[in-house]
Amino acid sequence: MEDTKSQAHPIKILGINGSPRRNNNTSIMLSEAIAGAKEAGAVEVSLFEFSGKKIEGCKGSCITYCQREGKCTIPDDMQELLDLWVPADAVLFAAPVYHMGPPGQVKCAVDRLANIQFAYLKGNLPRYNKACAAIVQGSSRWGGQEVTIQFLLEHFLLMNCLPVTGDMPLSYLGCAGYAPTWETDSILKDPKALETARNIGRRAAETAMIIRAGKTALAGQLPDLYFPDRIFSRRRQEASPAGLNWQEKK
Numbered sequence: 675m676e677d678t679k680s681q682a683h684p685i686k687i688l689g690i691n692g693s694p695r696r697n698n699n700t701s702i703m704l705s706e707a708i709a710g711a712k713e714a715g716a717v718e719v720s721l722f723e724f725s726g727k728k729i730e731g732c733k734g735s736c737i738t739y740c741q742r743e744g745k746c747t748i749p750d751d752m753q754e755l756l757d758l759w760v761p762a763d764a765v766l767f768a769a770p771v772y773h774m775g776p777p778g779q780v781k782c783a784v785d786r787l788a789n790i791q792f793a794y795l796k797g798n799l800p801r802y803n804k805a806c807a808a809i810v811q812g813s814s815r816w817g818g819q820e821v822t823i824q825f826l827l828e829h830f831l832l833m834n835c836l837p838v839t840g841d842m843p844l845s846y847l848g849c850a851g852y853a854p855t856w857e858t859d860s861i862l863k864d865p866k867a868l869e870t871a872r873n874i875g876r877r878a879a880e881t882a883m884i885i886r887a888g889k890t891a892l893a894g895q896l897p898d899l900y901f902p903d904r905i906f907s908r909r910r911q912e913a914s915p916a917g918l919n920w921q922e923k924k
Contacts, residue, residue, distance in 0.1 A: 684716040685882045688762035690755075691723040692769030692780040698725070699853040699861035703809050703871045704768040707849070710875030711766065717879055720758045724779050727751040731782040732789050740793035744909075752786050759787060760902070764805040764882035765835070766875055771812030771822045784829045795909060800902035803889070805838045805881035806830040807874045808848035811861055819850035838881050840874035849874045 689708050693700040701723075711717050728750045736747045746752055759765065769776040792799055808826035810819045827847060830837045839845045844866070851867030853860040861867060889900055898904040 684718040685763045686761055687711045687717045687719045687764050688758050689721045689766045692776050694724050694777050696725045697858045699811050700768045700770050702861050703811055703851055706868045706871040707766045707809055707875030710872035711879035714876050714879035722755050722758050729779050729783050732785040737793050740790050744794035746790050764878045766807050767826050768809035771818040774818040774821050775825050776822055799834055800905050801834045801899045803885050804835040805878045806835045807838050807878040809871055811851035811853045813853055815852050823848040838878045840870050840877055844870045845874055
């Protein structure tokens with residue numbers, strides 16, 4: 675019997691492609707993860723790709739503006755990521771390995787993702803409990819994939835989110851792929867990575883469904899920190915009317 679309630683309120687999945695290149699191996703892995711998420715049931719998918727986007731590093735000198743407006747003074751594409759990240763129930767974060775970590779644009783983005791909200795909410799970052807999965811590929815078999823996965827896992831934890839892995843023995847910390855060349859489809863030579871990506875996407879969506887069901891059942895018992903909409907609603911009453919327009923989106 676179909677769950678009509680879940681059909682009416684699909685889980686929001688955000689896929690993030692951290693590669694600055696177009697038509698890349700990371701996008702193939704992310705597509706597999708999204709396909710896996712769709713297998714879990716009713717989902718609504720959004721996509722943010724770093725390719726073609728401009729995201730500068732946090733300057734750390736405009737905290738007063740962040741506290742008042744809930745957005746950044748830097749006029750780049752960071753706001754688009756915020757608009758998608760905040761309402762997501764699950765995040766599938768995919769990235770290539772660069773210098774023993776993700777591309778620099780990814781580091782800039784996660785710095786600002788945290789700092790803008792942390793400043794605006796005066797240090798009371800919600801317990802988002804988003805189900806988050808790390809999906810990584812590199813051009814060497816042992817070329818820093820697990821180090822890059824670890825970077826993303828630490829980011830998830832700092833954002834009060836829940837790291838999700840795939841099923842053992844395919845996945846320990848996340849999904850690590852081997853794309854032996856920079857050719858667009860060289861990741862296809864690692865079918866296990868694609869299988870793992872699909873599996874971890876499905877697990878993230880399933881976990882997000884469980885989290886939502888639990889929060890709904892315990893809504894009267896849990897503190898407001900588990901419900902970001904309550905936190906932002908209260909904060910908006912104190913802040914500039916122009917600030918945090920992205921929080922009005924459902």
